[in-house]
Amino acid sequence: MRYKLFPLSELLNFTSKSQIKKLLKTFHCDKNKDLESFLHNKAVLFEEKGRSRTYLYVDTNTKETVAYFTISISSLYVEEFSKETITILYGQENIKLKCLPCYLIGQLGKSDTCDKKIGKILLKQALKTIIKGYYLFNGRFVLLDAINNEKIISFYEENGFIPIENLDENKEIIKMIYWLI
Amino acid sequence: MTQTIENPTIILPKESDKLIKESFKKKKSKKRVNNKKTIKHHNLNWLNEI
Numbered sequence: 001m002r003y004k005l006f007p008l009s010e011l012l013n014f015t016s017k018s019q020i021k022k023l024l025k026t027f028h029c030d031k032n033k034d035l036e037s038f039l040h041n042k043a044v045l046f047e048e049k050g051r052s053r054t055y056l057y058v059d060t061n062t063k064e065t066v067a068y069f070t071i072s073i074s075s076l077y078v079e080e081f082s083k084e085t086i087t088i089l090y091g092q093e094n095i096k097l098k099c100l101p102c103y104l105i106g107q108l109g110k111s112d113t114c115d116k117k118i119g120k121i122l123l124k125q126a127l128k129t130i131i132k133g134y135y136l137f138n139g140r141f142v143l144l145d146a147i148n149n150e151k152i153i154s155f156y157e158e159n160g161f162i163p164i165e166n167l168d169e170n171k172e173i174i175k176m177i178y179w180l181i
Numbered sequence: 182m183t184q185t186i187e188n189p190t191i192i193l194p195k196e197s198d199k200l201i202k203e204s205f206k207k208k209k210s211k212k213r214v215n216n217k218k219t220i221k222h223h224n225l226n227w228l229n230e231i
Contacts, residue, residue, distance in 0.1 A: 034182055034183055037183065038183045038186070042183060042186075042187075046186065051186065051187075052186050070186060072186055074185070074186075074189070074190070074191055075189065075190050075191065076190070076191045076193070077190050077191065077192045077193070080195065080198075081197075081198045081201070082198050084202060085198045085201050085202055088201060088202060088205045089201065099190055102191070104185065104186065104191070106182065106183075106185055106186035107182070107183075107186070124214060127214045128214060128219045131214060131219045131220065132219065132220065135220045143191060145182040145185050159213075160208075160213040160214070162200075162203075162204035162207055162208070163200065163204075164193065164197045164200040164201050164204055165193065165194060165196065165197055165200065166194075166196050166200075173182055175191070175193060175197070177201065177204050178213070179204070179205065179208040179213075
């Protein structure tokens with residue numbers, strides 16, 4: 001396969017930051033500028049500060065970043081949720097909880113230059129990486145930001161995610177959940 | 182989204198309360214990654230010899 005997956009952390013350990021930044025700048029996405037901007041400007045910093053982990057698919061022929069995903073550990077504010085919902089999210093009754101830990105798929109997408117249908121592979125890989133964490137540290141669910149577009153929401157639904165916000169036209173982003181348990 | 186990664190806490194609207202409950206009921210019908218295939222499991226045959 002032409003595309004190979006590399007953890008950004010491994011690349012940073014191997015070579016200079018400037019070389020890595022050159023590789024990251026080969027990623028372009030006009031449809032989703034946030035996706036592009038995160039990789040260009042924040043991914044390395046967040047990796048170094050322990051905030052998130054980014055994984056890159058690199059075209060080994062052209063040496064370009066064709067797709068990537070970023071995952072992290074986050075927390076969900078639950079204080080205003082009903083007792084029943086907190087019990088579902090936490091696994092047992094606890095009314096004093098304010099926040100709950102969760103896994104987050106913060107970024108996921110492919111470059112404009114990527115001609116392959118790589119979305120499913122990318123998402124599966126992101127989930128596999130999180131599942132490794134789930135086996136090591138446990139956890140109950142994964143959250144994801146999906147662009148509020150019928151095609152994108154359906155894609156995530158086909159892969160086990162469920163929207164947890166109303167699909168209101170005015171919303172740019174819809175949060176979706178994937179249950180690990 | 183960058184903002185979600187940057188913020189230490191994710192805050193959802195009130196409507197999510199009901200949708201989370203529903204999602205938990207729906208989860209079994211969803212196609213999901215096979216957890217068992219993802220992780221290399223230990224050989225636990227020794228357990229039968231106790």
